[in-house]
Amino acid sequence: MWGPLRNAAPPILAKSCTILSFAAPALVLAAQSGHFRRMDQSRFESLKSRALALWRAHGRETPVPGLVLTVSEVPAGPFHGLYRTSFCGVLQGAKASHLGERSYRYNAGECLITSLDVPVRAEITEAAPDAPYIAFAMDIDPGVVAELILELAAGDPASLPEPAALSVHPLSDRLIGPLERLMALAEEPRDLPVLAPMIQREILWYLLTGPQGAMMRQIGLTDSRTARISRAIAWLRAHYTGAVSVPHLAALAGMSPATFHRHFKAATAMTPVQFQKSLRLQEARRLLLSEGADVAQVGFAIGYESPSQFSREYRRMFGAPPGRDGAEIRRSLAVDARA
Template sequence: MTNLQLDTLTDNALSLWRAHGRETPLSGVFVACSEQPKGPVHSVYQPSLCAVLQGEKVSRVGVRTYRYDAGKCLITSLEVPVRAEITSATEKQPYVALVVNIDPAVVAELLLEYMCTQDESETASEALCVHPLSDDLVDPLNRLLELASRPVDIPVLAPMINRELIWQLLKGPQRHMLRQVGLTDGKLARIGKSIAWVRENFTQPLSVPHLATLAGMSTATFHRQFKAATAMTPMQFQKSLRLQEARRLLLSESADVAQVGFAIGYESPSQFSREYRRMFGTPPGRDGNKMRSSIMLESQI
């Protein structure tokens, strides 16, 4: 990829940001821009391609760290809770990134129609990986962004370009990981089934044997494969989801710390406060006040 290609893609992304902000007219396509370092921000990444066009970002999943700067992309294959920071951004050189969601159904469709999957290795088990942004991805990404100025073309051409992007990913260095997402019997796809259950039922008591059954694995194998994919145990994964939801609830002016803890599945307010502080660095009540004050300040700028 040449500097000119990257500059063109960056300009297109910035034009979208100025016109629409994070949300673009293109379904499943988002733009991020920041003139200063930010974070840490806790969120749940969806299966997606995140291309950094300017600046640098660090994403952490469990004990793993993924660092990616201009010209590199982060591929996410499963829904995972992430702690992310923008580490390089200035007013003259803002952080600019482009995110395109990946539809596992399209991955499966392309595999079934055009690719032989029987001989594919299952060596790739991590949910995230970082790779250089290749020419095969830059061209369709530019064409996708340019569609935003032609609304009449979006319903017809955007799905075709998204499909092309996924096709190129399936042929690239991250192909083993993505192919596992599309294969219903693949390790990552089976771990994904258990993750979906935890996401929908994170306030409920967690049973690892039940999750293993959902994934079609023995308990020991499931525990090993889950940690290989997410860098967390199932209990740590659930805790991360619970505490992120708690932080969202604390933005409410009327939120009571103990009530929030009970709402996300904690029986002990002291345990909730202790684990919240360990994750976010501040007790829940103080953190809620700080977040609300920050939002009020931003609204006045």
């Protein structure tokens, strides 16, 4: 996944929301408490056991396409990464994800819906050897959501609320059964390619018709504000080394510059320029993991003309200058590899 340093930096690749990142407490947005007590505890425990067994057998990447698992016996992070459009649920422990100045905290029995590919900071906040953090993430296919919207005969997209990149919700009881069946398919290679898409479609239907429905419609409707902003984000990810032109991005989104700027910040908690800077610096950190990567060369590769500005903004985001931060990360990875 990590390639060598090149003169032209590659497009930013997004990951599912089990990728973990940094914490900076600010505005906290979380689901209402109390739903966990209403959940079928025995079925929830069965799902948790299934997920843990699947992780022990296969690790993070499961045989089920688009489904990954995270298990940790200790609090972890901060880390930086990109969340892609996905449905993530915590089965044990707790996690916090941070987008700009917004913080989203979710515990066992809660889920995070990600509607846009966005750069985040996140951390596992609760985990222990006798009660490890256990979570799953399933990719959301906007095309499948669009098909389901036709079945739902949803209303006028103009009535949809302001888009948001992240949102926390209770993990509803009716999602537990299909999630466990989806995980069980990992051990059924003959059935997996036929049944997995059906079960994933069932899960997306329950999300579309549940408390997350408005957000899911934003994902599936091709002319929704979320879809329009997503087009601009895709362009930023592919061209993050160049200058940001808000009028150009607005044209891609089919909005006036002022309207685009307002909706982009409402969805991502960042301006387009701040979004691009986050993409650049996360790519710089990735490149610095390569042994012998020159700090100035990395800065130029991601679009900075001034080495001092690159070092200053890198330190502001990651808490250490690029050379030292890269060396510390490589050293910690070497320790982990020997452990």
